[in-house]
Amino acid sequence: MDTQFIIDAAYFIAALLFIYGLKRMSSPVTARSGILVAGWGMALAVVVAFLYGFDVNERAQPYLTMNIILVLVALGVGVGWAWYSGKKVAMTDMPQMVALYNGMGGGAAAAIAAIELYSGNAQSHGLVVSVLAVLGGLIGAVALSGSLVAWAKLDGRLNRTLRLPMQQLINAVLFFGTLATGAAIISAAVGGAATPMLLITVFFLLSLALGVMMTTPIGGADMPVVISLYNAFTGLAVAFEGFVLQNPAMIIAGTVVGSAGTLLTLMMAKAMNRSVANVLFSQFGDSSDGGEEGIEGSMKAIDPSDAAISMFYASRVIIVPGYGLAVAQAQHKLYEFVKLLQKQGVDVRFAIHPVAGRMPGHMNVLLAEAGVPYDIIFDLEDINEEFAQTDVAIVIGANDVVNPAARHRKSSPIYGMPILNVDQAQQAYVVKRGQGKGYSGVENELFFLDNTSMVYGDAQKVMVQMIEAVKSLG
Template sequence: MSWLPTLIKACYFLAALLFILGLKRMSSPRTARGGIVWAGYGMLLAVLATFFLPDMHNRGLIIAAVLIGVSAAWWSGKRVAMTAMPQMVALYNGMGGGAAAAIGAVELIGYARGLGLLHAVPDTSPLRPESWAVNGLPPTLSPTELALGVLGALIGAVSFSGSLIAFAKLQGWLDKRFVFAGQRAVNLLLLAAAVVVGILLATGHASLPLILVFFALALLFGLMMTLPIGGADMPVVISLYNAFTGLAVAFEGFVLGNEAMIIAGMVVGAAGTLLTQLMAKAMNRSIGNVLFGSFGAAAGSEAQSIEGAQKPIDAADAAVMMAYAERVVIVPGYGLAVAQAQHKVWEFAQLLIKRGVKVKFAIHPVAGRMPGHMNVLLAEAGVPYDLIADMDDINPEFPATDVALVIGANDVVNPLAKTDPASPIYGMPILDVSNAKHVIVIKRGKGTGFAGIENALFYADNTRMLYGDGQAAVGELVTELKAIDA
């Protein structure tokens, strides 16, 4: 079947087109669902084509692994709540990096065996049997393939362990930060050691002890790099590790000679890199500052004291204020996700719209715990896309807004980002909620946000606090608004 390799390459090419077109469609909320489906079809086509590679072995084990993975993904996709999507994305992203690192490990062990250093290792690679040289034959990995395999393994291992820490933080299993004196120096030493060992492996000095040391250093560096990062930086961290995973997959695809892996990895790596830059820009910080600046570590030590007191309001007065307003802007945050209040919020917005109130939703680029978190929640509730505005578009409209309703957002509406140079979030672009004529904040209590920074907005003269669970508080607003219309 001389035509089979050509058919497989054609399938890979079609899969690559589906990846790229799917990613393009994901750039708009209106077409994002279709984009995910297109990319899914591309991945299915690439996987099926791979099974027909002439040198593929252990198909039974691979099918079993695929079935286990698909079953776990299907179950978690159905069961995991929207509030837990950020940590699920972090976990799945880590699995991709771990898979790339595992491929690199297989290739390095095969290379070492080909050098005659690992005679006891069985010749059972299901991925690239021809690279497992036997009987003293020279290894088939070229110097370029070996170097890219080591680099992909390093990046994949860092993404794997770092994503697991990000998952644990978002899940609430770890403290938001872990810092100690000399931490940056320790991290740099770990990275330098991993690079040195990687260079030894890439220059042909492969042995099982050296391979084990290499992966131990890479995994440890991923852990240590992520532990000191504050929770408010998680959107950037998730995007960055997504880019790492894509690059690792692309490098290992080159080693395996698999075009689908190369293209998919490059697309994911490029998209993750661009998204990371956008997230960092939205926080007015460099990626290096995110990784090494210990953002959020200054929790509870804000330099600028905040005068005044938080002024409460009840649901009846808040409902009346918005019922007779001309313009209302609703600002969702992670508290809305925790309370699963998106459906109630949209019900409340619809009641306002029926009264002739102009309603918009304002989304900060890093609101929630991952990029696009709030957009997904609002889309799930059925909010029309034309009512959702980005930060740059909505900020000029706040001075003409009668009421800004903030639900669970904290750091992304904190005026200290503009007024206090000593604040950890100083310089971060925010939603200019404080410029609205009136501000109503729905909040469970008087605590600080995820970054641990006090919010000056809550003490402003034009701000009133509606305390309580997000869904319950909005439910009260709906009840009071209906009573006005009755």
């Protein structure tokens, strides 16, 4: 059978598996199987890629064995590291891992572009291939360095939001400088001249610097949108390099990832009532006052056992999880407490804000890990109207997504952002480690309301005390 036919058929099957897997990921019930289906599609694409080795020209034939050995070593290291780190990673570190893996994807696309440009192979195939190689290299390098900065921020290795004087001007100079060097590379290809290696090197250095300079000024509260955006960048870069290599699997996978990442980025930006440009170029989360003047009232502390008893005798309870729940690894104790309330006949539901946590879907994954049923987990738009008819709402480790200032305080950086209407519940409890302002640095008006009480302490220890209090009621 013709080798090329086998390759094309296998890539077609892999593409179907990608698309079907993505479709199944659209529902929490089938998401796990969807990931496995897409994974098998990628495994098929990787295995079939080895068949290209049988079609190499005579000049490359002597190097075939060595290349295959190098590829197998690289695959072994990559699979081994990914398997080990994936098994070891804590749920609190999942956003960092997503950012890191996403950066590796962008870096791989940039590496392909570098090889094709340095070797002159891309230029030899004409204008279109040269343009795609340059664009893929630019976007992939930006995704690599930007994702590494995002990883450093999320992992606490870069705690400051760094902004230089004339930051936007510097970024503009880097951007247009990168475009100019990319255009020079393309121009040399069109003219039939050899592209100077120094020019290609400068192009990639500028691209990497652009990714760093774009990401370092962005506040931590915007990291979920940034991760999603760089995910879209990686997909786009992979798709472009797929055209360069004429690899259908890369084209399809990259297009699917790029389009899905773009839609998710736009949805998350909308959930924050901000544009993507505002996320990238604003100074959100770095204001010293945050529009906090005029907040009335005081924070009122309550014992965890008293809060638990109040929920035990309530008819309806809504739980709003946040990053603090993940930090404390309290999701299993929380669900144990929920089951005790349900046994008492309490209607318990979870409310998820689109940008809760440190990455898209972070809270959904956290609750799924604890075994929380999907049918009691609701998105903002599906549950927000129910807070007004709720006896108790309890917030565990969330901040900006429940801040009423977003509705009325025009001086607040989060003004206009859709929030969960926790303040409309008859009673609200907020589980918090201390009196800090949270990740964005904005004071939360909810904490000062008359119907809100603060339950201070580590979320897991608090949940243990609540469980003991409920059990003591018999």
